[in-house]
Each structure stands twice: as C-alpha cells, then as structure tokens.
Amino acid sequence: xxxxxxxxxxxxxxxxxxxxxxxxxxxxxxxxxxxxxxxxxxxxxxxxxxxxxxxxxxxxxxxxxxxxxxxxxxxxxxxxxxxxxxxxxxxxxxxxxxxxxxxxxxxxxxxxxxxxxxxxxxxxxxxxxxxxxxxxxxxxxxxxxxxxxxxxxxxxxxxxxxxxxxxxxxxxxxxxxxxxxxxxxxxxxxxxxxxxxxxxxxxxxxxxxxxxxxxxxxxx
Amino acid sequence: xxxxxxxxxxxxxxxxxxxxxxxxxxxxxxxxxxxxxxxxxxxxxxxxxxxxxxxxxxxxxxxxxxxxxxxxxxxxxxxxxxxxxxxxxxxxxxxxxxxxxxxxxx
Numbered sequence: 626x627x628x629x630x631x632x633x634x635x636x637x638x639x640x641x642x643x644x645x646x647x648x649x650x651x652x653x654x655x656x657x658x659x660x661x662x663x664x665x666x667x668x669x670x671x672x673x674x675x676x677x678x679x680x681x682x683x684x685x686x687x688x689x690x691x692x693x694x695x696x697x698x699x700x701x702x703x704x705x706x707x708x709x710x711x712x713x714x715x716x717x718x719x720x721x722x723x724x725x726x727x728x729x730x731x732x733x734x735x736x737x738x739x740x741x742x743x744x745x746x747x748x749x750x751x752x753x754x755x756x757x758x759x760x761x762x763x764x765x766x767x768x769x770x771x772x773x774x775x776x777x778x779x780x781x782x783x784x785x786x787x788x789x790x791x792x793x794x795x796x797x798x799x800x801x802x803x804x805x806x807x808x809x810x811x812x813x814x815x816x817x818x819x820x821x822x823x824x825x826x827x828x829x830x831x832x833x834x835x836x837x838x839x840x841x842x843x844x845x
Numbered sequence: 846x847x848x849x850x851x852x853x854x855x856x857x858x859x860x861x862x863x864x865x866x867x868x869x870x871x872x873x874x875x876x877x878x879x880x881x882x883x884x885x886x887x888x889x890x891x892x893x894x895x896x897x898x899x900x901x902x903x904x905x906x907x908x909x910x911x912x913x914x915x916x917x918x919x920x921x922x923x924x925x926x927x928x929x930x931x932x933x934x935x936x937x938x939x940x941x942x943x944x945x946x947x948x949x950x951x
Contacts, residue, residue, distance in 0.1 A: 626859070626861070626949065626950055626951065627947055627948075627949045628855060628859055628861075628947065628948050628949070628950060629946070629947050630851070630855050630945045630946060630947055630948055631944060631945070631946055631947075632851050632855075632944060632945050633943065633944050634847050634848045634851065634869075634943045634944060634945060635847060635943060636847070636851075637847050637850070638847065747876045748876050750876060751875065751876045751943070773922075773923060776874060776923040777874050777875070777876055777941075780874070780923075780925070780937075809923065809924045809925065809926070810923045810924075810925055811925065812925060812926070812933035813933075
C-alpha cells in the first residue's frame with residue numbers, strides 16, 4: 626500500500642527554531658548564526674568583536690563544538706557570558722541544542738547573541754537555530770574555489786567575512802574571484818575583507834554590526 | 846533521525862507493520878549525499894520494522910522565479926540571476942527540498 630506523506634524532514638527543527646526566534650524577539654535580542662570551516666577564525670573574530678563592542682553592546686556567546694570547552698573558555702576570558710555546547714559527534718547545531726542553553730543566559734540584559742556553529746561548510750547551513758541571520762567566514766587560505774563548491778552556505782548567509790587577508794601575498798587566492806562567485810550565488814551578500822590578526826577591515830564590520838543591533842532595538 | 850520519526854508516525858497512522866520503501870525529494874542544493882543517506886538509513890533501521898526498506902530519492906533541480914519579469918527558469922552553475930532579464934531579484938522555488946513524499950507499507 627502506498628501512502629502519500631509530503632512532509633519536510635526538518636519540520637521538527639524548524640518548529641523549535643521558530644519558538645527560539647519568538648523568544649529572542651520578545652527580548653529584543655539580535656541573534657547571529659556564525660558558520661565557517663574549522664580554523665577559519667570564528668573564535669578569533671568573536672574575541673575581536675567582543676573587545677570592540679562590549680562597552681556599548683551586551684553580548685552573549687554560544688560555542689558549538691564536537692568536543693572540548695576551549696572556545697568557551699577563550700570567550701569567558703573576555704568577560705561575557707559564554708556557554709559551550711558539545712555535540713558529541715554531530716556536525717552542526719540545531720534548534721533544540723540552542724534551547725537547552727537558555728537557562729544559562731539572562732536575555733533581559735543582552736542585546737546580541739552570537740552562536741558559533743560547529744566548523745563545517747555544509748550541514749550547518751541546513752539547520753536554523755532561531756537566528757536573525759547567518760554570517761559566514763571564509764579564510765583566504767581555504768582557496769577561492771569555495772563559493773562554487775559550497776554554494777548553499779553562501780546562498781543562506783547574509784554576511785561573508787573574508788578573513789586572513791594579511792596572508793594574501795603568500796598564497797594563490799583571488800579576492801576578486803571569491804567576491805564574484807559568491808555574489809553570483811547571493812547578490813545581496815554583504816562582504817567584509819578582514820584580518821583578525823592585524824585588525825585590518827574590522828572597523829567596518831563593527832560599525833555595521835552596531836547598526837544592526839541598534840536597528841533591532843528600533844524595530845521593537 | 847527526524848526522517849525515521851516521521852516515517853514511524855506515518856506508519857502508525859495507517860496501522861502498518863512493515864515498510865517497503867520511502868520516496869524522498871532531495872533538492873539539488875540540499876546538503877545531502879544520497880549514498881550516505883542510504884547507508885545511514887540502513888544502519889539505524891536494522892532490527893526495526895523499517896529494516897530492508899528501499900530509499901528512493903528524486904533529485905529536484907534548482908529552479909528560480911524572477912520577481913521582475915515573472916519568468917521561471919532553471920538556475921545553472923549557481924548563478925542566481927534571471928536568464929531573461931538579468932535581474933537578481935529572484936526567489937528559489939525548488940532545489941533546496943528535503944522532504945518525504947510517499948511511503949509504501951504493508
């Protein structure tokens with residue numbers, strides 16, 4: 626007997642992500658889902674961003690890793706609330722894992738929550754966690770062919786930070802190609818060229834992010 | 846896992862005892878490798894009412910709709926622009942699917 630079903634496999638996750646999002650909205654919180662390959666500089670970007678913004682923006686961080694609490698420890702040193710999620714093998718975070726961290730935060734006292742996803746250019750793009758938008762980092766050492774190889778993540782992200790541009794003189798990587806290919810996939814993509822090592826280009830990212838946090842408050 | 850839960854729920858609804866097959870729509874741009882999915886399905890259904898069921902996957906092409914000239918088209922080489930008028934104000938109408946379409950049960 627054949628039975629017609631027609632159900633989205635990710636429906637359960639989408640439902641929880643929406644509940645998370647409703648709660649974030651209630652508290653006027655801007656939530657970013659930060660994704661990249663392992664080692665592209667997610668935690669470094671967070672450290673820099675916290676230093677730059679923490680005087681006028683109250684930030685909280687969720688760190689997603691398969692194993693270890695090193696990242697949350699690095700973030701906690703910056704004096705902001707940080708919760709580590711260990712997925713125990715899973716290659717991405719989902720709505721449920723995010724929900725489980727809620728009691729560790731006081732959302733009333735926060736303006737911005739950044740979720741650092743598990744390092745992976747594939748699966749995290751499929752799973753909503755309740756974010757306002759997804760942001761991704763591509764480091765130039767990964768190569769300029771990545772947008773065409775991993776189109777989904779470039780399509781789903783609102784922001785692309787191209788990191789480690791201080792290394793460009795030493796490698797064969799074309800910024801133009803990264804820009805061109807990612808804008809073909811996502812013409813709306815906001816691109817920042819940065820180096821978390823030297824600080825180059827980060828000021829522009831901070832300004833943009835400050836503006837987003839402010840606008841989030843205005844909408845409410 | 847979500848897939849197994851949905852199939853189990855649907856089987857319960859129609860009082861089915863065994864599962865013969867599952868038909869899935871997999872978008873061309875979905876982060877799914879059909880062979881890996883089949884392998885995982887085989888491993889986690891072992892010893893259950895779903896053991897031995899066949900997964901049939903239809904790959905759904907990536908298609909767009911142009912909000913400006915209202916044409917529908919296939920998105921080739923991941924260029925998200927309208928081939929007729931060149932506008933980038935388009936939306937994806939298929940190709941990111943990840944859905945269970947049909948199950949066959951006894």
